[in-house]
Amino acid sequence: MASQLQRPSGKRVLLMGTCLCDAFYDDVARATVEVLEHLGVTVEFPDNQTCCGQPAFNSGDWVASRKVARHTASVFAGEQPVIVPSGSCAAMNFHGNILQFEENPDAAIDSLARRTWEVMDFIANGLGITKWPGKFAEPTRIAFHRSCHSRGTGSGEATLALLASIENAIITPFGQDEQCCGFGGTFSVTFPHISGRMGSLKLDHLLATKPDILVSGDMSCLMHLNGLAVAQGRPIKHLHAIQILRNSLP
Amino acid sequence: MIGIQPIDQxxxxxxxxxxxSVIDGSSKGTDKRFHVLHHDYPDPDALRKLAAAIKDHTLHHLGEYLEKAEKALIQRGVNVHFAATDEDARQTILSVLRQHGVTQLTKSKSMAAEEIHLNPFLIENGIECLESDLGEFIIQLDGDEPSHIVKPIIHLNRRDIAKTFLREGIANDYNDDPETITRRARVHLREKYMVAQAGITGANFVCADTGRLTLVTNEGNSRFGMAPVPVHIALIGIEKIIPQEKDLAVFLNLLGRSATGQQLTVYTEFINGPRSANQPDGPEHMHVVFMDNGRTDVLASNCKEILRCIRCGxxxxxxxxxxxxxxxxxxxxYGGPVGAVLSPLLFGSRFPEFADLPKASSLCGACNEVCPVDIPIPDLLxxxxxxAKRxxxxxxxxxxxxPFxxxxxxxxLWRTAMTMSKAMNHLPIQVAPIKPxxxxxxQRTLPDSHGGDFRKWMKERKKDRS
Structure with a gap:
């Protein structure tokens, strides 16, 4: 991830909304805009954006995923930071794309990689905000699932610090927190049984701490976990970390 | 077209x-392994990266280092053999054994030997071959296969083992107390050590500068195997070379901590060569078999980083x-993440047979996070x-x-599809004839579609503000 060393910050950014927010979680994208604007950032949403291409990339169809990546890189061309409310889609931009273009490097792909920030990472390490002036009306137990694609990035620490700084927030540690929720995109479709068992085990650990809200930086993990939880008759309130930041503002 | 994947099945x-047993055996000790590394080293990642750099350097100059190791070994009185394939390795070992008239031997745990199915081959050729690592011994009694690199019987519990011992006459009564099991194995194995005529081992590291072999165990079984026999054969993958003895400090410190959470394994043996004139015991003859078996092909592939692997599990x-x-x-x-990379590559001509393995991963990256030689396993998968697609x-x-x-x-088209996806909220998609x-x-529910809602909100917001 050497390409990430010189990431640009600034108060004018492009929002990569992600296909999951486009299809299911519109409020997460809204919260991203509202929080960034609250911080004085101007957010532009290029309307021709679609998906980062990760489903094809993870399936091994790199001809298809490179096509999508080139489209995305052209939609987000320029010098502005690209902000993503997903560790997974962000990692696709700055890691996956570099991998799939390693034999034929592409300037637009490299530029997108260098400018991409996961939103919590951007708030903490791009804008330098590590304390959040939010407040819960009453003590609120938060189980924070650190999504796998944020391993090795600043997102996990950033999110944890911001969440923990909210008044009345209680972060509840849980067992085997390094373990995956079992989603993995196409993995959960091609390996439904293993994926389901991984998710159930994750839920056991998470719910044992009796959280009020399950929080993550990736809606894909939350979609998977809640999808399992509902089917198992143990639904859990789940929100993206950026929604917590917005909702807790006075 | 998309059936159930074999690993999922x-x-x-x-x-x-x-x-x-597997879940318990693999998850237990995770914290210990993490803490021993982070307690002793302020920046374990720096150490991992150093180990990776040493391995990469060695692999880049593998030919030179192998030659150097060969020279040093010969100088110490060791017979050095090179085996290009698994069959070459098996035949080389068999001919060495025949040359020395060996009919029974003990063998300490070796992944290289597992890789070429050495045991069944030797037994077929009339050589009694006893595994002396407790786990591998139990595997051999059961006619089973190891399922973990350092804990071959991770899939068994003590009741399974007690039953095996009773069935195979290692014990006269059922007793599943772990200490009793170990004592019984010990009595049985010690007799076998004394009558063996050769010992086969692997090696964890070979230092190119001195030719010295390093072997780590927790049971001391390889020492027992070598002490009373006249012939020692070490089967070693060519990627086990490291440049210098001083590099051992990096690798030994990482290996024990990563494998079992030990700062150092109970036994670390440095093998200089055959017994010298002033040594009271040890093998008079020593043979080293360097095995390629697909490794140079891996080295030429875009997944060569997997050859850094030090088999810590x-x-x-x-x-x-x-x-x-x-x-x-x-x-x-080789199971798990390392196997999902290694098997399709190592057994190159059988790539299609193993091409499903790299799919069996959510790409969560936990493997890379704990790898002592920083192998980017998800990237390799x-x-x-x-x-496989190409x-x-x-x-x-x-x-x-x-289509995607x-x-x-x-x-x-995308925007239209998003808006239209709302219609799916009212469709019984669970009856669609697609098995996966x-x-x-x-097992899961999908959230309701809000396709296109954010785009609409964003547009209105922009309009309101202009």
């Missing part, structure tokens, strides 16, 4: 007892798929998925992605 059909322990499926699901002595290997079970690419590169989708929705 294996995990579905595995017995509850076996799965519980950390990636297996932490892998959520391995935990659910067990090592046996991977159909090779992805490169192998790309390879070579049109059907067993890889690829989902056709070109068309949709994702046609913005207006049915399996998926059998």
């Amino acid at each position: 294996y995990a579905r059909d595995i017995s509850d007892e076996k799965q519980a 950390a990636c297996q322990n932490v892998c959520p798929v391995y935990r659910q499926a067990s090592g046996h699901a991977y159909r090779s002595p 992805l490169r192998l998925r790309d390879k 070579e049109s290997v059907p067993s890889a079970g690829a989902i056709p992605m070109s 690419a068309t949709l994702a590169t046609s913005p207006s 989708l049915q399996d998926w929705l059998g």
